[in-house]
Amino acid sequence: MNNHCLKCNATDSLIGITSRACGNSYISYPSGEELDGYLPNIRGLCDSDGLMIQICIQCGQLHGLDLVKMREQLLAVKPNN
Ligand SMILES: [Zn+2]
Numbered sequence: 001m002n003n004h005c006l007k008c009n010a011t012d013s014l015i016g017i018t019s020r021a022c023g024n025s026y027i028s029y030p031s032g033e034e035l036d037g038y039l040p041n042i043r044g045l046c047d048s049d050g051l052m053i054q055i056c057i058q059c060g061q062l063h064g065l066d067l068v069k070m071r072e073q074l075l076a077v078k079p080n081n
Contacts, residue, residue, distance in 0.1 A: 008059040015057050023048040033079045040073040042066065 003014050013016030023047075027035045039046040046052055054063040 005056040005058060005061060006063070007061040008056060010056060010058040013056045013058045014054050014063055016054045017029045017051065018053075019051040020036050022048075025050055026078070027074065029078060035077055035079055042070045045070055 004011050005013050023037050025037065025039045027039065027061060029035075038048040039050060041047045042065075044053065053065075055061070056063065
């Protein structure tokens with residue numbers, strides 16, 4: 001596994017955090033709308049079972065996050081979309 005931050009160049013700074021909440025997850029939107037249940041599959045952020053991130057503890061950068069996919073997926077599952 002590559003444990004080198006591509007943003008700040010720190011080495012041995014990437015920490016993986018996984019939370020298997022399964023259907024007990026929720027998303028809150030700026031409008032105040034909320035989505036309860038399983039999360040969408042977004043590389044670098046989450047899959048249906050829960051949060052799954054790799055973050056640099058030096059600069060806070062999320063690694064492997066697909067920003068385009070994240071926007072698409074989060075808007076696709078938005079309530080009243
Ligand atoms: Zn970093």
